[in-house]
Amino acid sequence: xxxxxxxxxxxxxxxxxxxxxxxPVATPAAPPASEPAEVxxxxxxxxxxxxxxxxxxxxxxxxxxxxxxxxxxxGIIGALIDTAAHADQNKRDTAxxxxxxxxxxxxxxxxxLDLPAKLHLPPSQVIIHDQGIDTKRDxxxxxxxxxxxxxxxxxxxxxxxxxxxxxxxQMRTFLEVRRxxxxxxKLDFRDSRHEDLKVKLPxxxxxxxxxxxxxxxxxxxxxxxxxxxxxxxYK
Amino acid sequence: MKGYPDLHASALDTGQQVRLxxxxxxxxxxxxxxxxxxxxxxxxxxxxxxxxxSRLVTEGSSPCYREMIITSSIxxxxxxxxxxxxxxxxxKRFDDAGSQPANFSSMSQAAILFxxxxxxxxxxxxxxxxxVQVAFVTAVGKxxxxxxxx
Numbered sequence: 442x443x444x445x446x447x448x449x450x451x452x453x454x455x456x457x458x459x460x461x462x463x464x465p466v467a468t469p470a471a472p473p474a475s476e477p478a479e480v481x482x483x484x485x486x487x488x489x490x491x492x493x494x495x496x497x498x499x500x501x502x503x504x505x506x507x508x509x510x511x512x513x514x515x516g517i518i519g520a521l522i523d524t525a526a527h528a529d530q531n532k533r534d535t536a537x538x539x540x541x542x543x544x545x546x547x548x549x550x551x552x553x554l555d556l557p558a559k560l561h562l563p564p565s566q567v568i569i570h571d572q573g574i575d576t577k578r579d580x581x582x583x584x585x586x587x588x589x590x591x592x593x594x595x596x597x598x599x600x601x602x603x604x605x606x607x608x609x610x611q612m613r614t615f616l617e618v619r620r621x622x623x624x625x626x627k628l629d630f631r632d633s634r635h636e637d638l639k640v641k642l643p644x645x646x647x648x649x650x651x652x653x654x655x656x657x658x659x660x661x662x663x664x665x666x667x668x669x670x671x672x673x674x675y676k
Numbered sequence: 677m678k679g680y681p682d683l684h685a686s687a688l689d690t691g692q693q694v695r696l697x698x699x700x701x702x703x704x705x706x707x708x709x710x711x712x713x714x715x716x717x718x719x720x721x722x723x724x725x726x727x728x729x730s731r732l733v734t735e736g737s738s739p740c741y742r743e744m745i746i747t748s749s750i751x752x753x754x755x756x757x758x759x760x761x762x763x764x765x766x767x768k769r770f771d772d773a774g775s776q777p778a779n780f781s782s783m784s785q786a787a788i789l790f791x792x793x794x795x796x797x798x799x800x801x802x803x804x805x806x807x808v809q810v811a812f813v814t815a816v817g818k819x820x821x822x823x824x825x826x
Contacts, residue, residue, distance in 0.1 A: 528756035537783060540748030540764040549723060646822050649764065649781045650726065 494565040494591035496557055497584065500544040501614075502573025503599035506534030506642075511606060534602055534642045538612075541653050542600055542660055544571050550661050551595075559668040560618065561676055562593055573597070576617060581626045584619075594619040598631070600660070602642070610638040612656060614663035618671055630671055634663040687805040688749045688761070688812055690718070696813050697746075705820045712738070720745060725766055726779055743768040744823070746816070747781075751788075751808055759788040761811035767823040780826040786814035 508530050512523030524531075548569045557565040574584055576596055584594055598615040613635035620628040636659035640651045686692075694717050702713045714733070722728050725745050732743055748764040762785035768777040788811045794803045 525756040528754050532752050532754035532757045532760070533762070533783075533785070535754070536748075536750045536752045536762045536785075537764070540750055540762075540783070543748060643783070645784055646782055648826075649783060650779065653726070653781065 492564040492566050493589065494557075494563045494593070495587055495589045496560075496562060496565040496567045496593045496595060497587065498548075498551055498556065498567060498569045498595045499572070499574045499584065499597060500547040500570070501542070501597040501600045502575050504535055504539045504542070504601075505599065506531050506538055506602040507604070508534065509603075509605040513605065533645065537642055537649065537652070538600055538602055538656060541649070541656050544573070546657065547597060547660065550657060551664065554661065554664060554668070556595055556668065559665065559672065560593070560595070561672045563591060565591075565593065576619075578629070578631075583621060583624065583626075590623060592621045594621075597664075603635075608637075610641060611635045612638055612659040612663070614660060614667070616664065616667045628675065630674070632667055632670060634666045635659075636662045684801075684804050684808050685751055687808040688751065692809065693746065693749065693812070696809055697816065700813060700816065700820075702820075705817060706824070725768070726781060728768075729776055731770055739772045741770045743770075743777075744820070749812060749815075752785075759790070760785045761788060761808060761815050763812070763815045763819060765816070765819045765823075767819075767826075778826075780823050782819065782822055784815045784818035784822060786811040786818065 508527045510523050510526060512519040512526065548571075551569065552567070556567060557563070568585075568587075570585075574596065576584065576598065583592065584596070594617075596617040596619070598617055601613045601615070602610065603613065604610045613633050615631070615633040617629070617631045619626050619630075638652075638655045638659060640655045643649045643652050688696075694715055697715045703709050703711045716732075720732055722732075725747070731737055731741060733741075743766075745766045745768070746763055747766055748762075750762045750764075751759070752762055753759045762783055764781070764783045766779065766781040768779055770777050788804075788807045790804055790807045794800055794807070797803055
């Protein structure tokens with residue numbers, strides 16, 4: 442007799458919540474790699490010098506998903522009824538986006554894009570933080586404790602999904618770049634970009650694969666478009 | 677998060693999930709008395725488990741082998757909707773040695789059953805943690821049923 446063998450592996454817990462917010466994704470450390478066998482070490486190649494500049498990156502601190510029906514167009518009462526009618530769907534979509542585009546997934550996309558090159562920054566050490574952060578327009582201070590003179594911040598401010606009778610489904614990413622001269626911010630560029638999703642977000646029990654791919658593609662497209670726009674504007 | 681209600685996510689940290697998964701009667705859930713279940717205590721560490729074509733456990737694994745990976749567990753709340761726990765999970769089925777895996781990823785949710793009496797009890801925080809954990813186990817059970825159709 443052949444017994445089925447299931448490996449149940451856990452990847453960290455995320456929190457979603459009252460629409461328009463997603464709590465930070467707690468990402469447990471990956472399991473340690475097994476110790477390599479002891480072998481005669483070849484002469485190590487000289488390590489590449491670490492760039493003097495730093496680019497600090499934060500994933501989204503907020504996620505929201507809003508679907509509106511026709512009721513939204515009939516005043517406050519209509520909007521309330523419509524919100525109540527779509528509450529479960531909005532909760533489900535928010536949770537799905539929070540889980541799919543968690544801090545790890547965002548970090549992977551941002552690493553693949555090579556942000557320093559895209560933003561036309563000098564060679565930079567990229568430091569990706571694992572918790573989202575809220576930024577304020579009038580806050581000139583750095584978001585990290587770094588004191589390196591050549592310093593830039595890239596913040597994914599929020600991810601927002603919107604759908605109504607006119608729009609099938611849009612994924613909008615709100616982004617910000619802050620460049621510093623010493624301790625003071627000298628440039629603060631904010632913008633957003635949306636991509637139309639070709640697939641619907643899944644319901645419970647449906648295959649989440651196509652929507653996962655669509656969200657990752659949309660996020661990649663939004664970041665790439667924003668970065669190109671920034672680079673054109675401030676070249 | 678500052679300014680938002682505590683959703684008791686700590687009730688579902690990795691250690692708690694491992695403990696809760698170990699309480700599930702998988703053999704009954706899958707109607708297979710010969711089922712061997714291994715609950716791992718750490719994340720897979722893979723950058724993309726959906727794209728992975730190899731087994732997570734290669735040494736000594738049965739030819740008939742599956743993986744169920746909880747990719748996210750979410751305590752959720754929304755105006756006009758009750759609190760619930762939702763999991764996003766992935767099932768990879770390897771039917772024999774060397775075969776490509778058949779993936780099924782989906783989500784399932786279960787309501788957090790927390791009565792008015794629980795809210796006013798002196799140990800309401802403990803009770804809410806327990807309710808969150810019960811909902812998690814229920815959601816995992818629902819996913820186990822879902823994946824059996826794919």
